[in-house]
Amino acid sequence: MKVIIDSKGNKHYWDGGDLHTSFGVIKEKYIRNGVVKSHLGKEFIVFDGGFVDKINKIKRGPAIMLPKDIGLILSYTGINSKSKVVDAGSGCGVLAGFLGNISKKVTSYEKNKDFFNLAKKNLEFLGIKVKLKNKDIYEGIDENDLDLITLDLNEPWKVLKHAKKSLKSGGFLVCYLPNINQVDLLVKEAMGFYVEKVLENIEREWIVDDIRLRPKNLILGHTGFLVFLRNI
Ligand SMILES: C[S@@+](CC[C@H](N)C(=O)[O-])C[C@H]1O[C@@H](n2cnc3c(N)ncnc32)[C@H](O)[C@@H]1O
Numbered sequence: 001m002k003v004i005i006d007s008k009g010n011k012h013y014w015d016g017g018d019l020h021t022s023f024g025v026i027k028e029k030y031i032r033n034g035v036v037k038s039h040l041g042k043e044f045i046v047f048d049g050g051f052v053d054k055i056n057k058i059k060r061g062p063a064i065m066l067p068k069d070i071g072l073i074l075s076y077t078g079i080n081s082k083s084k085v086v087d088a089g090s091g092c093g094v095l096a097g098f099l100g101n102i103s104k105k106v107t108s109y110e111k112n113k114d115f116f117n118l119a120k121k122n123l124e125f126l127g128i129k130v131k132l133k134n135k136d137i138y139e140g141i142d143e144n145d146l147d148l149i150t151l152d153l154n155e156p157w158k159v160l161k162h163a164k165k166s167l168k169s170g171g172f173l174v175c176y177l178p179n180i181n182q183v184d185l186l187v188k189e190a191m192g193f194y195v196e197k198v199l200e201n202i203e204r205e206w207i208v209d210d211i212r213l214r215p216k217n218l219i220l221g222h223t224g225f226l227v228f229l230r231n232i
Contacts, residue, residue, distance in 0.1 A: 001049035001057075002031065007042060013049060013057050051101060051126065055094060058122040061115055064094040065152055065176060065224075068203040072226055073150060076197070077172045079103050083147040086166065088137035088159070093119030093130070095150060100128040103147075109137040141166040152176045156227075157189040164192050167231035172196075175227045183225050193229040200225050 004012040006023050019026045024038030033046050052067075073095075079085060083103040087096045090110035096119065100106040108130050110116040116134040123130050133142075138158040141149070146167050151159055156175040163173045173193065177183050187195055201223075205216050 001053060002033070002046055003049045003053050004031070004036075005045045007044075011053075011056070013053060051097075054126050055097065058092060058094070058125060059118060060092060061118045062089075062091040064092045066220075067098075068201050069176060069223055069226060070095055070098045072199060072201055073148075073174050074098065074102065076199075076228055077148050077174065079148050084143065084145060085148045085150070086137075086141055086143050086146055087130075087150045087152075089115065089153050090119035090132060091115055091152065093122040093126075093132075095152060096130045096132075097123055097126045097128045099148075099150065100130040105131070107131040107133060107143055109133045109135050109141075111136040137162070146171055148172045148174065150174050150176070154182070156182075157186050160189055160191075160193070164231060169231055171231045173229040173231065175229070176224045177227065178222075178224045180225060183227055186227055190229050192232055194232055196228040196230050198225060198227050 002014045004014050004019060006021060012019060012021060014031065016028065018028050021038065023042035024040030026036055026038050026044060030036050031046060033048065036044050036046055079102060081104055085099050085103050085106045087099055087106060088109035090096055090108040096106055096108040108119065110119055110132065113134055116132060120132055141162040144166050148171060149163050149167060167173060175186055183198060204219050207214055207216055
């Protein structure tokens with residue numbers, strides 16, 4: 001896949017064939033890395049796409065976790081190519097895909113059959129190996145000796161007793177929750193865990209071009225809180 005960017009910064013993800021845009025058509029035979037022109041003489045930048053570009057092309061269903069929040073999970077837990085991870089619910093498979101991209105083994109639980117199939121399709125498209133289970137994680141976790149469990153679902157306190165058994169000592173349970181009353185309830189229930197941190201990440205992107213050096217006008221005000229618990 002190639003990424004083709006027009007003069008307004010719009011990205012086109014190209015897999016073959018002539019590309020039709022509002023700035024004109026680029027014939028397939030002219031598409032190569034570098035700067036190319038459409039039949040209207042408009043310039044486009046072309047380069048090879050990778051994992052983060054493919055993420056933008058996946059099929060959408062339930063709300064996905066965003067890179068600004070996923071980045072905190074990867075960095076604050078320090079997971080790596082030796083890590084064993086369980087994730088739930090899979091949803092579109094975005095968080096599971098990022099986890100699978102860097103860790104040894106990821107198993108992701110999804111109770112809804114349609115979303116299980118969606119995550120399967122998306123992870124195949126991304127080329128990331130994740131073991132998917134069409135299963136309710138509130139009923140239990142089959143895996144043991146885990147370095148990390150990630151929960152992007154409504155009632156993570158229902159997983160605490162299973163997580164306690166499945167995580168290594170020092171292993172992380174990271175819960176992503178939109179509401180602070182959910183965070184409060186989780187932390188009050190989290191006996192046997194050390195509450196390492198509760199975070200919210202507000203990302204502010206800047207415009208940096210020939211004439212403008214300032215933050216973008218619109219920012220995403222809130223996505224969710226991240227609660228980092230450690231198994232004692
Ligand atoms: C917001 S989505 C997760 C999105 C995912 N983190 C991503 O980045 O694509 C929440 C998912 O959790 C699933 N879910 C909710 N409760 C669950 C449970 N007890 N066990 C397994 N999956 C569950 C829902 O069906 C839904 O697909």
